[in-house]
Amino acid sequence: MNALLIDIGNQRIKLAVATSPRRVNPLPPLPSTIAAEELKAKTGRIVRRHKPGACVIASVVPPVTRRILATIRSQFPGKGVFVLNFASFAKLMKTAVKPRPEPGADRLADVLAxxxxxxxxxxxxxxxxxxxVNVVDKNGVFRGGAILPxxxxxxxxxxxxxARLGVVRNLDARAHAIGTDTRxxxxxxxxxxxxxxxxxxVRDMQAELKMPFKTIIVTGGHGERFAARLKARGLKAEYDAAFTLRGLAWFADAQQPR
Structure with missing residues (x-):
C-alpha cells in the first residue's frame, strides 16, 4: 500500500503519505481556505514525488470536501479515491452509534485506528x-462518545x-485553579x-463499561496538555499526533483488493 491521506478539519487540512498504519509520513498542513488552484498545485507535487496508488479523504467540512474531491479525482485517473464516511466505516467495524446525524469522519478514523x-x-x-472522546469496547465495537467545545x-x-470577559484572549496553560484576577x-x-x-x-466512560481502558490515546493539535493531565491523574494516556492519519491508513489498506 502507498496512499495519500487527506484529513480535512475546520481550520487545517492534514496531509500524509502512508505505506501502513504504523508507517505514516505527515506532510506540511494546508489551510482549509486554500484556493482550488493552489491546492491542485500542491497535491500535484505530492503525487509526482511520492507516486501514491490511492487516496483516502476524511472531512468534517462538506463544502471543502467537494472542492478537494474534484481536484484529487483529476490527479488519480483510473486509481482509487476513497472517502471515509459512515457507510464505508460500517462495512469494516461494528458500531452502536446511530447514522443520523452522521458522526464526523475524524471520529471514525480515530476508532478504526x-x-x-x-x-x-x-x-x-x-x-x-x-x-x-470516543470509545471502543473489548469486543471491538464503536460504542460512541462525547463532544465538547x-x-x-x-x-x-x-x-x-x-460585555467584559471577551477582552481575555491569551490564556496561560500553567494557570492555577484559583484565579486572582479576571484573566x-x-x-x-x-x-x-x-x-x-x-x-x-474518561472516568465516567470506564464506569459505564464496568472496566478500565487498556489504551487511552490523545491526538490533535491541542492534545499534549490533555495527555499530560491524564497522566498526572494516574491514567495511562499516550499522545500521538498522527493517530487520525493512522486510522485513514488502515482504511486505505482495507480498500485494497485481496
Whole structure:
C-alpha cells in the first residue's frame, strides 16, 4: 500500500503519505481556505514525488470536501479515491452509534485506528476545534462518545456573549485553579475546565463499561496538555499526533483488493 491521506478539519487540512498504519509520513498542513488552484498545485507535487496508488479523504467540512474531491479525482485517473464516511466505516467495524446525524469522519478514523492498533477496551481523545472522546469496547465495537467545545470555542462564546470577559484572549496553560484576577479566572475556567471535563468523561466512560481502558490515546493539535493531565491523574494516556492519519491508513489498506 502507498496512499495519500487527506484529513480535512475546520481550520487545517492534514496531509500524509502512508505505506501502513504504523508507517505514516505527515506532510506540511494546508489551510482549509486554500484556493482550488493552489491546492491542485500542491497535491500535484505530492503525487509526482511520492507516486501514491490511492487516496483516502476524511472531512468534517462538506463544502471543502467537494472542492478537494474534484481536484484529487483529476490527479488519480483510473486509481482509487476513497472517502471515509459512515457507510464505508460500517462495512469494516461494528458500531452502536446511530447514522443520523452522521458522526464526523475524524471520529471514525480515530476508532478504526484504536481497533486496528491498540489493546481494547480503549478510548481516543481528539483535541481539535472541538474535543471528541470516543470509545471502543473489548469486543471491538464503536460504542460512541462525547463532544465538547475546546478552549478556542469557549473563548469565542465569552467574546460574543459577554460585555467584559471577551477582552481575555491569551490564556496561560500553567494557570492555577484559583484565579486572582479576571484573566486568570477565565484561564482557570476555560483551560483547567476543559482538562477536568476530559478526565471526568474518561472516568465516567470506564464506569459505564464496568472496566478500565487498556489504551487511552490523545491526538490533535491541542492534545499534549490533555495527555499530560491524564497522566498526572494516574491514567495511562499516550499522545500521538498522527493517530487520525493512522486510522485513514488502515482504511486505505482495507480498500485494497485481496
Amino acid at each position: 484504536l481497533k486496528a492498533l491498540c489493546p481494547l477496551p480503549a478510548c481516543v481523545i481528539g483535541a481539535g476545534t472541538a474535543i471528541t 475546546n478552549t478556542g470555542l469557549q473563548l469565542a462564546a465569552l467574546r460574543q456573549k459577554t 486568570s479566572a477565565v484561564t482557570a475556567g476555560v483551560m483547567r475546565g476543559a482538562e477536568c471535563a476530559v478526565e471526568g468523561l
